[in-house]
Amino acid sequence: MLRIFTAAAPPFMKNGYLVADQRSDAAVLIDPGDEVDDLIARAADQRLVVQAILLTHAHLDHITGVAQAKAAFDVDTWLHRDDDVLYRAVEQQGLMFGLRVKAQPPVDRFYQAGQQLTVGGLTIAAHATPGHSPGGVCLEVRDDGATELFVGDTLFAGSIGRTDLPGGDYETLIRSIETVLFAFPDDTPAHPGHGPSTTIGQERRNNPFLSPESA
Numbered sequence: 001m002l003r004i005f006t007a008a009a010p011p012f013m014k015n016g017y018l019v020a021d022q023r024s025d026a027a028v029l030i031d032p033g034d035e036v037d038d039l040i041a042r043a044a045d046q047r048l049v050v051q052a053i054l055l056t057h058a059h060l061d062h063i064t065g066v067a068q069a070k071a072a073f074d075v076d077t078w079l080h081r082d083d084d085v086l087y088r089a090v091e092q093q094g095l096m097f098g099l100r101v102k103a104q105p106p107v108d109r110f111y112q113a114g115q116q117l118t119v120g121g122l123t124i125a126a127h128a129t130p131g132h133s134p135g136g137v138c139l140e141v142r143d144d145g146a147t148e149l150f151v152g153d154t155l156f157a158g159s160i161g162r163t164d165l166p167g168g169d170y171e172t173l174i175r176s177i178e179t180v181l182f183a184f185p186d187d188t189p190a191h192p193g194h195g196p197s198t199t200i201g202q203e204r205r206n207n208p209f210l211s212p213e214s215a
């Protein structure tokens with residue numbers, strides 16, 4: 001069982017996650033955005049020590065809290081290399097939405113294929129799932145035999161990520177979901193970047209973009 005704390009803030013209502021195992025005080029922060037103050041406060045009151053900032057992708061709503069998170073925890077930020085151009089263009093991304101957004105500190109580490117990160121009792125793998133953005137990943141987080149997925153904007157409860165932003169591609173997104181996410185068992189929890197959590201089985205059966213009936 002993971003310990004998972006989430007928060008979201010307007011205008012994007014993007015889920016930021018603070019994730020820890022059951023026994024240690026080690027935690028990771030996933031996709032800190034405008035809700036980052038809530039997650040930092042939660043880490044303090046749960047006495048969790050954040051050891052890494054893990055990004056599922058580099059759209060602005062998922063990264064605007066990186067500077068504050070780094071100031072609070074002084075840890076490395078991880079991203080897939082293929083989203084680094086987007087990451088560096090966060091101010092321009094803001095302009096597309098009519099928002100003034102601050103540049104964020106450079107990414108420290110790029111995920112490598114097949115690499116496993118260990119944080120406290122957690123084992124984490126970043127699986128490339130391009131389609132919503134070129135360097136999108138889904139994070140597989142394991143603790144004591146339990147596996148949960150943090151799927152960013154690749155998959156939502158009853159929907160899928162948009163593919164009309166720069167670098168997005170619909171066919172690629174569907175292939176990522178079917179080959180990477182649907183390889184996990186039905187009871188695997190999936191925590192999206194927006195909206196409620198779901199399971200792989202729920203989406204395999206009922207997601208109108210993915211269910212066999214819609215093919």
Ligand SMILES: [Zn+2]
Pocket residue numbers: 057059132153
């Ligand atoms: Zn996105």
Ligand SMILES: [Zn+2]
Pocket residue numbers: 014059061062153193194
């Ligand atoms: Zn998003």
